[in-house]
Amino acid sequence: MINKYALTTFVSELSNSVPMERILLDEPMSEHTTFAVGGPADVLILPESVKEMSLAIRAARRLELPVTVLGGGSNVLVRDGGIRGVVIQLNTMTKVLACHDRKILASAGYMLKDVCQFAQENSLTGIEFACGIPGTLGGAVFMNAGAYDGEMSHVVSRVRTVNSEGGVHTYDAPNLGFSYRQSRFQKSQEFVVEVELTLRSGDPKEIQARMDDLMNRRRSKQPLEMHSAGSTFKRPPGYFAGTLIDQTGLKGLSCGDAQVSMKHAGFVVNTGHASARDVLNVIHEVQKRVEKAHGVHLEPEVRIIGED
Structure with missing residues (x-):
């Protein structure tokens, strides 16, 4: 049970530093996630700077309020009961975007597509693979x-974080703990706020052509026109999740308005007004049937958070 007095005190304190239009109470997370599902956050904070984020975390910690940090809300499923305590969403943190030599320094809230376009404009190649990945730079590093x-571990050279006590730290590439869809930040209770990318010099026309080609491939194969969290399942060793689901005959499998995409079986989509429970029911049914048919357990790639 969340202490209501602590929440009220938190909002009162933070409003001295963050405008109230960026402190949202009982805010439905369906409006802040690409799945367009999810119950309310007790308090949703939209910081614009590392200082504002650090102040929010320190105030929450002092008042013993739980903190959840999100990027663009693109790789997350919020349960229907919502999220207790303080949610900090970083897609408004777009203060820094700079290029020097072959390095880009960017705030974590920038959308990946915008960082990729900035690289192209500065004749830098190596991050084209990310141009169609939904979500923020910080979320991409986290996952x-x-x-x-391509993957973020190939291009990230330094990361600045805020930890669970509000302290700021910097990590170089060897200390980021990258592996398949993993980073140190999934366990360390540190939140990415700024990222340095090290890229290579390239021809801007060739870079743009590569990005256009990858986006056309995505549009032709993936259900980008529908609400989803991106790829629902991690790739199991030796297989492709979408192929296994398709081979099991599960395209179109639905519960309420949640459905295995008819366009790409690796995506669970929201066809209208799905609940998080609908989505979870589809995920669990897919896992059960694929494991029965192929002996392979599919692990969700999407983060599942909040309360039922």
């Missing part, structure tokens, strides 16, 4: 997001 034989 070590990847596509088309």
Whole structure:
């Protein structure tokens, strides 16, 4: 049970530093996630700077309120009961975007597609693989997001974080703990606020052509026109999740308005007004049937958070 007095005190204190239009009470997370499902956050904070984020975390910790940090809300499923305590969403943190030599420094709230376009404009190549991945730069680092034989571990050289006490730290690449869809930040209770990318010089026309090609491939194969959290399942060793689901005959499997996409079986989509429970029912049914048919357990790639 959340202490209501602590929540009220938190909002009162933080409003001295953060405008109230970026402190949202009982805010439905369906409006802040790409799945368009999820119950309310007790308090949703939209910081614009590392200082604001650090102040929010320190105030929450002092008042013993739980803190959840999100990027663009693209790789997450919020349960129907919502999220207790304080939610901090970083897609408004877009203060820094700079290029020097072959390095880009960017705030964690920038959308990946915008960082990729900035790289192209500065004749830098190596991050084209990410141009169609939904979500923020910080979220991509957290998940070590990847596509088309590229992943964030290939290009990230330094990361600045805020920890669960509000302290700021910097990590170089060897200390980021990257592996398949993993980083140190999934266990360390530190939150990515700024990222340095090290890229290579390239021809801007060739870079743009590569990005256009990858986006066309995505549009032709993935249900980008529907609400989803991106790829629902991690790739199991030796297999492709979408192929296994398709081979099991599960395209179109639905519960309420949640459905295994008819376009790409690796995606569970919201066709209208799905609840988180609908989505979870589809995920669990897919896991059960694929394991029965192929002996392979599918692990969700999407983060499942909040209360039922």
